[in-house]
Amino acid sequence: MKVQSKIFGIVCFVFLVAAVATWVATITLVQSKYVAIEANNTKQDTSRGVDALNNEVNQLAQKTPDWSSWDDTYKFIKDRNNAYIISNVQSASLQNLKINFVLFYDDNQRLVFSAGINTENGENIPLPQELSKAFAPNSSLLAKTKDEEHSGLINTSAYPLIISSSPILRSDESGPVRGTLVFARYLKQENVAKLGELTHLNLKFDPAIDASGAKTPEADNTSDDSARIQTTGNQLISGYQVINDIYGKPLLVAHVEAPRSIFQQAQHTLFFYMLVILGVFLSTILIVMYTVGRIMQQGRLINTEQSSKKEIEKQVIERTLEITEEKARLSSAIDGLNVGLLMTFNDRDNISYNPALINILGLRDTALSSRKVGASVTLAQIQQKLQQIKKHNLNEAIATCQKDGKPFEIKEATYGNHILSIFGAPVIAKLDKIIGTVVLIEEITEQKVMERSKDEFFSIASHELRTPLTAIKGNSSMIMDYYKEILKDDTLKEMVADVHESSVRLIDIVNDFLDISRLEQGKVSYDYEAVNLQEVIEKVAYEMKEEMANRHLQITxxxxxxxxxxxxxxxxxxxxxxVYNLVGNATKFTEKGGITIRAEANDKFVKIFVEDTGHGMSSESQQLLFHKFQQAGDSLITRDTTRGTGLGLYISKMIVENMGGNIALEKSEEGVGSTFSFSIPVATTKIKEKPKKKVVKTKTDSTTGMSEKKK
Structure with missing residues (x-):
């Protein structure tokens, strides 16, 4: 007992020191991080409050030039026409502008006219002395040149005043400067309250200077370029930032106050972490003591059996090393995966998983967040999370896989704001016995967002390109049709023709981009009807006849x-x-001979064949067919001669498949030609009973940006 007591004392002392050291280090590092984050957030909030006030100043500064650069105002300063005042400077006008005061000064810096109203009731109010003093003769705020505009804040005995002044010019902003127009508005408490609502802040503007001319406590040690942070115990945190008046002197102090929720969260987290550490250390001490007791008991047994001591020790050591190494390798491999892994077994009690699964399912955000992975999360807790996967019963899929032994795959599953890819397979032991199921869950949200962003970029870019290209095409066409006599120079004619031809080609490319974007996003409407295929094919052949004749080709x-x-x-x-795409594609790659269109039918489908006597394709080139931006050529240089984007076959494939058909390359031989085909359902009585118009609509997830089809 003496040896055991000594070991117990040593272990307790070591772990107590380790626990205290860990706790102190955690408080020092983690709490300081939380405090820094809290201070930075408060600084940003204070800056937002200052920016909100600056925005009010800028809005007033934008209104002033609308009146100062106006011929009527320019004329009024010269002839003092009272009709201008009656027509424009009324209480309703100033209320609409949300200004309290308007002042007109002539080029001799004399006040020509002024008015002041209460914007709430429209009653007249007197001009503050501070405002009149700010625009006294020789004031730097009075405009002397047409580029001289001022805006900012001044203090008055009632409220701070937002002012803006602009030179009085003609409507075309020409001079000479005939005077200065001044707009002013009080910054009242209700205005500050609206700014607080707009910014979602507890915002106040306190005086920076007291009645004696000294800085107020709020303005002390506070600058106008960075907020000063001050905490009030563990409950509140405040930010202070000086706001200068129009002369660059301190006038107000922006004051933002918020609860210390981040700091309090840090306290709670550290307290919980301390409890976890104590639990771990106590459990470890008990395990060590139990192990020591067992070892000592085993030692006493070994002393009585000296003959088998060495053999038993050797076997125990070897087996322990094997198990430890195997467990270490397996744990390292599983924990190192960047996809979530879950293994369930027939007894339903034991499960295995890795940290990636806990992160993906969001179990870190629950009370399990600080526990060791693999020690406390139960199958029931994981199943509860898996039930949140929309449109897929993953728990049922796992049970079915474990029962039938068939793998399953879910390529896209919505889990909250995330998109997951899921694959499951049975765990098979000896004699083909199924002992469980392994499930891999991969986070693919970013990949899907990138795909969606790419498609939307193509769509937006194509829309923006089509308008200027249409103008270029139309204008170049008009030049060639109506200004032939002016275009006497052959080189100039050729240049205009090149511009027209290039614009037509670019518009075709843009239209392809728009088609592919709408098709991929499921926004294409299909107006179904019973169609005479012969009529469609003959019309395409007739419209393509002239183009093919220019190429010395025949269409049959x-x-x-x-x-x-x-x-x-x-x-x-x-x-x-x-049909156009297939015939046009065949025409591009055929230099002699021609194109033949034929068809065959059965009870369900009509199959159309488009044969050409063109270049043909190698087996390597055929692998590129029906893919976006791919052409079955040996070089990118062929794009210039064929003038294609590699989208025609891809667009045709999506259209045909959406209409319930199929498109394929029947055969192709280099130097002989190629045959493409596509099939379309026959207009049977049963299929006609379906809705005539099929519109595939989509909805977009607000967090991930991904689209999914609506049912």
């Missing part, structure tokens, strides 16, 4: 097959767009 439509075709259920315009 096999009427023997088209005449017998049933009508298809599709959007006629979208169907025509697909």
């Amino acid at each position: 439509v096999e009427k023997l097959t088209l005449d017998t075709l049933p009508k298809v259920w599709a959007d006629k315009n979208r169907l025509k767009q697909v």
Whole structure:
């Protein structure tokens, strides 16, 4: 017992010292961080309050030039026309402008006219002496040049006053300067209260100078470029920042007061952390003491069995090392994964998981946040979190996988403001026995947000490009049609023609971008009807005939097959767009010969073939087909000759698949040509009973920015 008591005393002392040291270090580091964050937030809030007042000054400064640079005002200063005052300077006008005072000075710095009203009731009020003094003769605030404008704050016996002055000029802002126009507005408590509501701050503006001319306690040791922070116990924190008047002298002190919620949170966190440390240390002491007791008991047994001592020790050491190493390797591999991992077993009591799973499911934000991973989170708690995954019953999927032994995958699952990718598979032991399930959960929100942002960028950029390009196309076309006699120089004609041709090409590219953006975002409307496919194909062939003749190519439509075709259920315009894309694509890559269009049908689908005698494609090039911005060519240089963006086949693929069909490359041989095909559903009685118009709408998650289809 003596040895055991000594060990117990030593262990208690060591762990007590370690606990105290850990606690002191934690308080020093963590609490200082929280205090720094709290002070920085208060500084930012104080700056926002100052910015809100500066914004009020700037708004008044923007109103003044509207009146000062006006021909009527310019004329009034010269002829003192009372009709100007009657028409413009009335109580209602000043109330609409939300100003208390207006003053007109001529170029001799004499006051021509002034008015003051109460903006709440429209009653006349006298001019403050401080305002008249600020614009006395030879005042620096009176305009002498047309670029001389002033705005800021001055103090009065009633309230601080926001003022703005501008030189009186003509409407085209030409001179000479005929005088100065002054607008002024009181900064009352109700105005400050509105600023506080606007900024969501407990905002006040205190005097910076007292009646004796000395700085007030709030303004002491406070500057106008950075807030001074002051705490009141553990409950409140305040920020102070000086606001100068129009002459650069201290006038007000912005005062923002807020509860010390961050500091209090730090106190609670540290207290909880202390409890956890004590629990861990006490548990460790008990485990150590229990282990020591067991070792001593084992030692006594070993003393009685000397013959087997060495063998038993060797086996224990080897087995312990094996288990420790295997556990360390497995724990390191699991904990190092950047995806969440969950393993459940048949007994439903034991589970395994890694820190990434706890982070993804948000268990750190609960009372479990400070406990060791793997020590206290139960399967029930994790299942409760998994139930929050929208549209997917993950708990049921795990149970089914564990029962049937079939893997499952959820590519996109919404969990709160996050998007997850989930894969599950059975854990199979010897004799093909299923002993549990392993589930991998990956956070893919950022990836999906980036994809969404990219699509929206293409859409916005394309819209912004189309307007100027349309103007370039229209103007260049008018120049070529109506100014032929002026364009006598062949070089100039060629330049205008190049501009027109390039604008047409760019508009086509922009339209492709807009189509692909709408298709990918699910914003395309399909107006279904029973369509005569022969009529669509023959119309495309007729419209393409002239372009193909210019290329010395022929287009052939096999009427023997088209005449017998049933009508298809599709959007006629979208169907025509697909035919155009395939025929146009074949034309770009065909230099001699021609293009043949034929079709075949069964009970469910009509299949259209577009054959050409063009270059053909290698097997490597065929892998690039039907992908965005990809052309089946060996070099990017071919884009210049074919004048394509690599979007035609991709757009056609999305349109056809959205209409319930399929598009494919039937065959292609280099030097011989290529055959593309697409299929469209037949307009049966059953399919006609469906709604004629199909609009795929989307909604956007406010946090992640991702779109998902509405049902």
